[in-house]
Amino acid sequence: xxxxxxxxxxxxxxxxxxxxxxxVFLMGEDIGVFxxxxxxxxxxxxxxxxxxxxxxxxxxxxxxxxxxxxxxTGTRPVVELMTINFSLLAMDQIVNHAAHIRYMxxxxxxxxxxxxxxxxxxxxxxxxxxxxxEALYLHVPGLLVAVPxxxxxxxxxxxSAIRDDNPVIFIEHEYLYGxxxxxxxxxxxxxxxxxxxxAVRREGEDATIVGISRMALTAVRAAEALADQxxxxxxxxxxxxxxxxxxxxxxxxxxxxxxxxxxEEGWPHGGVGAxxxxxxxxxxxxxxxxxxxxxxxxxxxxxxxxxxxxxxFPHEPQVVDAVLATLRDS
Amino acid sequence: xxxxxxxxxxxxxxxxxxxIGGFLHLAIGEEATIVGAARALRxxxxxxxxxxxxxxxxxxxxxxxxxxxxxxxxxxxxxRGRGGSMHMFDLERRFMGGYGIVGGNLxxxxxxxxxxxxxxxxxATLCMFGxxxxxxxxxxxxxxxxxLWRLPVVFxxxxxxxxxxxxxxxxxxxxxxxxxxxxxxxxGVRCDGMDVADTYRxxxxxxxxxxxxRQPLLVEAxxxxxxxxxxxxxxxxxxxxxxxxxxxxxxxxxxxxRLVEAGVLDEAAVEALDREAVAQVDEAVAFADASPFxxxxxxxxxxxxxxxxxxxxxxxxxxxxxxxxxxxxxxRGVHPSTREEYDQHAAGPHESGDAPRPxxxxxxxxxxxxxxxRGG
Ligand SMILES: Cc1ncc(C[n+]2csc(CCOP(=O)(O)OP(=O)(O)O)c2C)c(N)n1
Numbered sequence: 001x002x003x004x005x006x007x008x009x010x011x012x013x014x015x016x017x018x019x020x021x022x023x024v025f026l027m028g029e030d031i032g033v034f035x036x037x038x039x040x041x042x043x044x045x046x047x048x049x050x051x052x053x054x055x056x057x058x059x060x061x062x063x064x065x066x067x068x069x070x071x072x073t074g075t076r077p078v079v080e081l082m083t084i085n086f087s088l089l090a091m092d093q094i095v096n097h098a099a100h101i102r103y104m105x106x107x108x109x110x111x112x113x114x115x116x117x118x119x120x121x122x123x124x125x126x127x128x129x130x131x132x133x134e135a136l137y138l139h140v141p142g143l144l145v146a147v148p149x150x151x152x153x154x155x156x157x158x159x160s161a162i163r164d165d166n167p168v169i170f171i172e173h174e175y176l177y178g179x180x181x182x183x184x185x186x187x188x189x190x191x192x193x194x195x196x197x198x199a200v201r202r203e204g205e206d207a208t209i210v211g212i213s214r215m216a217l218t219a220v221r222a223a224e225a226l227a228d229q230x231x232x233x234x235x236x237x238x239x240x241x242x243x244x245x246x247x248x249x250x251x252x253x254x255x256x257x258x259x260x261x262x263x264e265e266g267w268p269h270g271g272v273g274a275x276x277x278x279x280x281x282x283x284x285x286x287x288x289x290x291x292x293x294x295x296x297x298x299x300x301x302x303x304x305x306x307x308x309x310x311x312x313f314p315h316e317p318q319v320v321d322a323v324l325a326t327l328r329d330s
Numbered sequence: 331x332x333x334x335x336x337x338x339x340x341x342x343x344x345x346x347x348x349x350i351g352g353f354l355h356l357a358i359g360e361e362a363t364i365v366g367a368a369r370a371l372r373x374x375x376x377x378x379x380x381x382x383x384x385x386x387x388x389x390x391x392x393x394x395x396x397x398x399x400x401x402x403x404x405x406x407x408x409x410r411g412r413g414g415s416m417h418m419f420d421l422e423r424r425f426m427g428g429y430g431i432v433g434g435n436l437x438x439x440x441x442x443x444x445x446x447x448x449x450x451x452x453x454a455t456l457c458m459f460g461x462x463x464x465x466x467x468x469x470x471x472x473x474x475x476x477x478l479w480r481l482p483v484v485f486x487x488x489x490x491x492x493x494x495x496x497x498x499x500x501x502x503x504x505x506x507x508x509x510x511x512x513x514x515x516x517x518g519v520r521c522d523g524m525d526v527a528d529t530y531r532x533x534x535x536x537x538x539x540x541x542x543x544r545q546p547l548l549v550e551a552x553x554x555x556x557x558x559x560x561x562x563x564x565x566x567x568x569x570x571x572x573x574x575x576x577x578x579x580x581x582x583x584x585x586x587x588r589l590v591e592a593g594v595l596d597e598a599a600v601e602a603l604d605r606e607a608v609a610q611v612d613e614a615v616a617f618a619d620a621s622p623f624x625x626x627x628x629x630x631x632x633x634x635x636x637x638x639x640x641x642x643x644x645x646x647x648x649x650x651x652x653x654x655x656x657x658x659x660x661x662r663g664v665h666p667s668t669r670e671e672y673d674q675h676a677a678g679p680h681e682s683g684d685a686p687r688p689x690x691x692x693x694x695x696x697x698x699x700x701x702x703x704r705g706g
Contacts, residue, residue, distance in 0.1 A: 033567050034495030057465035057501040058432045058493055086431070089466075124351030124403070126414045128430030300633050304414030305403030306351055307623050307675040317667035 002185055007177040009151035010040045010116075013158035014078065016186055018048055021076060024162055025052040027063050028080030037082045038118060038177050064090035064115060068098045068167075071113040076162060084119035084133050084171065098167040099142030110165040116158070118172040120214055120265060121302050121313045130302035130309070132266035134212060137169040138242045138275065144168040144195055145242040149216035151181035153240055156193025164195070173214045196244035200253070204235035207259040207323045210250060211238055212272050215263040215295075215314060222263075222319035234323055242272060247279060254284045259326040261293035265313050268296040290326035295319050331361040331526065331582045333607040334385035337394055340611045341384065341401055341415075345561050350401045352414045355382040359556035362581035363488045365389050366521075366529025367456055367551070370537055376424045376442045376455040378435050381416035383428035386458070390425040392418070394610055395617035404621035411624045412632075432493075433466025435459060436485070440472050443481030443546070454541045455483045456533070462493020464510055465501060473548070477515030480544035484536045485511065487548065488523060490555045495567040508550035516548050523553030524579040527588075556580075626664045626672045 004012070018024045025048075030037055032045040032055040045053040056063045060081055067077040081087045087094065098111050121130040137145045144166050148154040154172065161168040184191035201216060202223050211219030216238035223234040235253050239245055254260045260280055262273035273294035280292050298312040338356045345354045357364060360382075368389035371377060379386040387397050392408050400407030401415055409419045416430040426442065429435040439457030446453045463469065464487055476483050487507050491498050498505050508518030521532035529551055536547040554576035558565050565573075589595040595603075634640045664672070 030494050030496055033500075035566075037494075055496055055500060057496075058462045059465045059467065061467055089431070089433075124414060126352060126417055126430060127412070128416065128434075129353075298629055300630055301412075303412045303624075303629070304352060304409075304417070305407075305411035305624050307626070307672045308403075308411065308629055310675045311626055311664075311668045311672050312629060315667075315671055317671070321665075321667060 001182050001188060003180050004151055004183045005177065006148075006151045006154050006172070006179050006181070007038060007040050009155035009181075009183045010158055010172065011042060011044070012183070012185065013155045013162070014041065014044060015047065016190075017159055017162045018044070018052065021162075023074065024076045024078065025054065025070075026078050026080065027054045027056050027067060029056055029058055029063075029082055031055060031080050036080065038174070040116075040172075040177070041080065060086050060089040061093050064113075065093040065097065067113045067115070068093055068101065068111055071098075071111045071167075072101065072109050076112050076114075078114045078116060078162060081115060081117040083125075083129050083174075084117045085129055085131055087115065087117055087133070090115070094137075094143070094167070094169070095140050099140050102166075103142060111167045112165045113167045114158070114161045114170055115168070116170040116172060118174045118177065120173045120175050121297070121309060122175055124304050124306055124309055125302075126304040127301035132213065132264065132297060134171055134242055134264070135266050135271045135275070137171070138272060139270070142167065143243060146170045146195065146240065147213040147242060148172070148193075148240060149176065149211070149213055149238055151179065151183045152191070153193050153199070153238075155183050156191045157195070157240065159190070160192050160195055163192075171213060175214050176217075179217075193240065195241040196246050197241075198237050198239045198246035198249040200249065201236040201238050202234070204233035204257065206233045206257055207261065207326055208235045208237060208250070208253040208257045209319065209323065210260065210262045210273075210276065211236060212242070212262070212264040212266075215265055218314060218316055219263050219319060222316040222323065225316055225320050226323055230320070230324060232323065232327065245276075247283070250276070251280065251284050254280055255287045258287055258289040259293075259323070260288070261295060261319065261322045261326060263295045263314055263319050263322075265297045268294060268299055271296055293322040293326050295322045331365050331585065332604055333394065333610055334361050334364065334388055335582055336604070336607040336611045337388060337397070337614065338384060340615065341398070342557070342561065344401070344615070350415065351403065352416070353381070353560045354401075354415050355560045356557045357382050357385050357555065359576065359580070360488060360490060360523065360553045361385060362526040362529050362585070363458075363486070363523040363551040363553050366523075366526040367458065367486055367533045367549075370530050370533035371454075371456055374424065374451075374453050375537070376426050376439075376453060377458070378426040378439045378442070378455065379428050379458045380432070380435060380460060380463070381428055381430045382460075383418050383458075384415065386428065387418045387420055387423075387425050390420060390423045392420040392423055392425060394614035396420070398611075398614035398618040399621045402618040402621070403623060404618055405624045406617070406621040410632075433459065433463045433468040436463070436466070436468045436472040437475075439483055439485070440476045440481055443476060443483040444479065446482050447479065447544075452541055453482070454537050455481075456486060456537065457483060458486045458488055460493060461487055461489040461491070461498050461507060462496070462501060463487070464507060465493075469510070470514060473511040473514035473516045473546070476546040477511075481546055482540045482544055483546045484533065484540050485516065485546065485548045486533065486551055488551050488553055490553050492555070492559070492568070494559045495563070497567065508548060511546075511548035516546050518548040518550060520550045520552060523551030524576075524581045524584060526581060526585050553581075554579075623676045626668060
């Protein structure tokens with residue numbers, strides 16, 4: 001066990017999986033000589049060579065598509081895209097191809113591909129680089145979707161993603177790359193975090209807060225503020241993967257607290273929270289003492305200007321307000 | 331060119347002081363490609379570029395004040411503070427934008443050409459993009475359609491030898507970029523992108539053919555960026571010697587030497603021009619400083635064109651637990667906790683070092699950007 005940054009945890013996962021399985025290889029823009037836009041792949045070119053750490057031209061749709069083809073024929077590609085907004089250029093290969101090929105061809109092939117990329121606002125990158133799109137990928141049957149919020153989960157989930165035979169959309173977060181946390185290293189044995197198992201980050205009795213991606217951290221801070229300033233005990237759940245989703249853990253919590261607020265950085269319409277709120281009311285309606293609350297990014301393209309950007313995604317006070325509102329309603 | 335150079339040098343300094351956020355891509359070294367090309371345009375022609383386009387806006391006539399204010403994220407910025415360094419825009423001067431998505435501007439440029447065709451104008455379009463962008467699917471698709479439909483568009487690839495940290499020969503199988511459009515029906519020409527006069531001449535010819543013969547062309551401007559890809563690029567992918575070699579052909583030094591040799595300017599006049607440029611940049615900074623941040627109430631402005639059908643839009647406000655209609659937000663006022671958040675950031679960077687530096691594509695995001703950053 002060692003304290004490492006989220007980006008280093010990802011780097012360890014890649015290194016360990018490449019060492020374990022010769023078929024695992026990396027492709028992406030500036031991942032080799034440049035060591036990666038966010039340095040996640042630092043040092044891997046030297047260690048594994050140009051054949052397995054491949055710098056690509058700026059051709060998102062094609063590199064993901066080549067990943068699909070390579071995955072169908074015996075290798076296990078991990079494709080890095082610099083930012084989730086650029087994955088929109090590869091939407092065709094991700095949705096029409098990666099997600100559908102197995103089904104469309106009657107189960108004869110699998111597409112064991114991982115597409116990794118960061119998302120998120122807060123660094124003034126403006127409307128082409130700052131969004132949160134987990135909801136877009138959550139929408140698509142055939143994909144697995146991971147949204148790790150801690151270094152340990154980043155490592156464990158990435159290792160599981162690489163070993164899984166399904167296409168995985170692995171969503172990292174720009175803000176989280178520098179965050180530190182305890183992470184089991186290779187000496188501790190294989191650190192795998194299974195998909196479909198939520199983490200309860202904090203236990204509580206009065207309300208459940210579900211935080212997605214970086215918002216899992218915001219949710220924990222909000223829960224601390226609720227305890228300190230409002231005498232409210234909130235339970236915080238980080239689903240860690242959205243497909244498969246560990247609905248059982250969320251429902252068990254809601255049945256205990258009778259209130260739920262979902263926090264995400266993405267847009268409200270068709271968001272993760274919209275979907276989850278529907279599932280909760282379908283399956284735990286009788287336990288709810290208040291409408292399910294949502295705290296989301298503002299329904300706008302992300303502005304550049306710093307103060308505007310800061311009010312366009314959620315912070316603790318909005319989460320606190322939303323939780324208090326569920327308590328007032330009852 | 332001198333104004334653009336001084337402007338960008340200052341922008342770099344202000345970035346280090348956290349007056350400017352996000353990514354800042356400077357075109358220092360590439361000024362001749364910008365000015366040579368922009369000067370070849372008529373006022374009614376369209377120019378479209380990339381995330382590296384402070385100079386393109388200025389060359390098109392956008393006041394440096396408005397460009398600097400945009401970098402500061404201010405209300406009087408040329409994109410009203412919404413776009414930042416990567417997304418400059420000035421409709422009045424037909425600077426049709428800098429775009430943050432590599433290759434995203436190519437089809438849009440062809441669309442300007444299509445409008446000219448449909449509306450029967452003789453406006454031409456100049457579309458500038460990098461060598462790296464020539465690998466996007468949009469490149470081939472746009473070349474084909476522009477040639478097929480005979481659109482009045484000149485494509486200009488500013489070959490600065492690198493796409494971020496990847497050298498041309500490592501990202502493109504064909505390195506003779508002027509030939510990259512040939513098989514699509516777009517002939518190529520090359521110009522010396524360190525020579526403003528050569529660039530001007532070649533682009534003038536290309537625009538003439540595009541306008542009169544409806545023949546799209548691909549101009550390759552051979553150039554070099556003296557600085558990193560963006561502000562904190564460690565530049566491990568190239569040698570100092572290579573940079574020094576190219577710096578000998580600094581486009582501004584070359585041009586002023588030529589003017590002096592030809593007796594058009596004397597040394598004193600060159601220096602006076604520089605002083606003037608510096609003074610203009612000073613003014614731009616003062617203006618940007620004085621300009622207010624966009625008001626928090628304006629967050630939802632301009633998402634849609636409003637009219638009879640779209641009077642406002644249904645919006646779930648993340649800042650309050652209430653559900654309401656976005657347009658009415660102005661009347662409702664801003665939630666107190668939102669106001670607090672806004673005021674805190676509008677007050678400017680904090681001395682404590684918790685002002686987040688951008689997690690640049692080219693820098694170690696975590697070490698700088700996130701240590702000590704206040705929570706999201
Ligand atoms: C679709 C997309 N992919 C990746 C990026 C990240 N990125 C920004 S600039 C750049 C390099 C572009 O190189 P080039 O086109 O040669 O232009 P230059 O930066 O040299 O002016 C990359 C990869 C992006 N902005 N958009």
